[in-house]
Structures are given as structure tokens and as C-alpha cells.
Amino acid sequence: MLIRLSVVGLPRGCGGDWFLISLSTATQLTVALSSAPVGHLVLLVSDGVSDQTAPAALEQLVREYAADPQALDEPVVAAAEADDAGYRDDATAIVLTVQL
Numbered sequence: 001m002l003i004r005l006s007v008v009g010l011p012r013g014c015g016g017d018w019f020l021i022s023l024s025t026a027t028q029l030t031v032a033l034s035s036a037p038v039g040h041l042v043l044l045v046s047d048g049v050s051d052q053t054a055p056a057a058l059e060q061l062v063r064e065y066a067a068d069p070q071a072l073d074e075p076v077v078a079a080a081e082a083d084d085a086g087y088r089d090d091a092t093a094i095v096l097t098v099q100l
Contacts, residue, residue, distance in 0.1 A: 041069050042096040045076060048089030052080040069095050 036042055043062065045053075057079050065072040073093040080091035 036098045038098050038100055040098045041066075041072075042098070043072070043076070044094040044096070046090065046092040048091035049076060049080045049093055052083060052089060052091070069097050 041062065043058070045058075049058075053076070058076065061072060061075050061079060065075065072095045076093040076095075077091045080088065082088040
């Protein structure tokens with residue numbers, strides 16, 4: 001499983017802060033401690049989302065749900081479409097907001 005992490009500023013939308021890391025190789029040596037400023041949103045998605053959803057579609061969803069990030073996870077998972085062969089991978093999304 002790969003995790004794609006994007007730190008997204010609210011309400012600006014998505015930026016270029018993407019990286020991929022496999023959970024099987026995610027260790028203290030391969031993953032640095034990261035932080036996001038207060039008011040930002042962190043969207044964690046599985047490869048079932050990142051491989052089967054256009055980045056522009058994810059960006060649009062983040063912008064659409066910027067005022068209600070708690071409601072963002074289900075639309076992100078629903079946006080993952082089957083590939084040309086009809087295969088749809090398991091899709092997972094975790095939405096975190098940074099607060100004081």
C-alpha cells in the first residue's frame with residue numbers, strides 16, 4: 001500500500017507538496033517528522049484513491065469541502081473510479097485539520 005500525503009492550505013487548495021511512501025518501508029529512517037501550519041488540512045489517501053482519481057478532481061473536492069473538512073473523506077473515496085479493465089482498488093481517505 002502506498003500513502004500519498006498532501007499538506008493543503010485552506011482555503012487556497014492543493015499545492016505541490018505530494019510524496020509517496022510505502023507502509024512496508026515507512027520507518028523512522030525513511031519518514032521525517034512533518035508539520036503543517038494551523039488552519040491547514042492534511043489529506044492522506046491510499047493508492048486506491050491516488051492511482052484512480054485525477055489530482056484535479058481531488059483538488060476540486062478539497063476546495064469544495066474547505067469549510068467542512070469533516071465531510072471530505074466520503075467524496076474523496078467515492079471519486080476513485082475503476083480503471084479501463086473495470087478494476088477498482090480499495091480506497092481510503094483520512095482528513096486531518098491542524099488546530100491549536
